[in-house]
Amino acid sequence: MRPYTPKDNVQAKAYYTDRFWVAPRVPEEPVPEEGLYAEDLAAVKAKHKVLKAYIQRGQLVIHINPEENLEVLRTLKEERWYEMLSEMSAVDFLAERGGFEVFYQVLNLNTARRIRVKCFVDENQAVESVNPLFRSADWAEREMWDMMGVKVNNHPYLKRILMPDDWEGHPLRKSYPLEGDEFAQWYEVDKIFGKEARDIIGPENRDPARIDRYDTERFARLGYEVPRGAPAEMVDKTEETPIRYQEEEGVFLIEKLSEERSKVLDRRK
Incomplete structure (x- = not known):
């Protein structure tokens, strides 16, 4: 069996500088001095420390300390109606940076405005559950723990x-191997x-996006199978292959399926 090599630092060991293309950052615009977003930001600053605030794609983005995530969202919900x-x-x-950027997207149903609240946590640092404020956070926090490993304190059922x-x-960490x-x-x-x-069995392939170099050569259609390597154009020129569902002896306790009783759907329901 192939020896296992730890892959914890695979992201830091990129051998090629152009291995990952980095998209240009969306411009960050200053928050207007007047308007709803200015009032929302003022309400948060009155009670909490704001590390950074700007407008991005027409939405207000606020960076806060992770220790205040629950109370900041409580202020936005109870005082500014982001429910x-x-x-x-x-x-x-x-x-x-040695950690994760946790973000919350909240919506004001009255004004159709959105605010994105961000905080940065270290790898072993936990954030407070916001499930008491928003029931939609229940499964989202469980998924964040399951896929990324971000710890959440006081969640009612964190598994x-x-x-x-x-x-x-x-599996969603960048250091987790694709396969x-x-x-x-x-x-x-x-x-x-x-x-x-x-x-006897061999390892599994857990990458559904894996592309096999023979994919384009193994073209087939039910009843009109073509040999490996044949071009797709052959499908209309190939004689029909008789469909056999089962051997004559059958399988114990399994009813034999005849072609007369079967039906091929023209399209998916």
């Missing part, structure tokens, strides 16, 4: 929501058959 949390998550800056409970690692680490490649094999079956 809906439409989105929240985190961005991985582990290699660059994995997408991955199995015994999963190791956080999964050793644990991911052998998870179901070990779980179902045991580690002794690894040599």
Whole structure:
């Protein structure tokens, strides 16, 4: 078996300077001195410390200390009527800054205005759950913990929501391999058959976006299969292949399916 190599610092060890293209930053405009956003920002500054504030794509963005995330959102909800949390998550800056940027997108239903609240947390630093203010934060905070590993204090039920409970690692971190680490490649094999079956079954491929170099050569259509390497144009010139659903002997306790009783849908329902 191939020896496992830790990949914790794979993002910091980029061998090529042009490996990842960095998109230009969206311009940051100053907050107007008058208007709704000016009043919203003043209400927050009256009670909390604002590290940075600007307008980006017509929305107010506020950077705060992570210790004040719950109280800042409480001020926006109770005093400025931002009563809906439409989105929240985190961005991985582990290699660059050693932590995550957690953001909250809140919406004022009366004015159709949006504010994005951001705070930066270190890798092992936790943020306070905003579930008491917004019920939509329940699953979002669980996903943030499951996928990114951002700890959330005082969440009513903080456990994995997408991955199995015994999963190791956080798949949306930039340091997580695209095809999964050793644990991911052998998870179901070990779980179902045991580690002794690894040599028989082989590792799993957990990358649904993987492109095989033979994909364009294995063109087929039900009843009109073509040989490997044949061009797609052959499908209209190939004789129909008889469809056989099952061997004559059948399978124990499984009813034989005949072609007369089957139906091929013209389109998906």
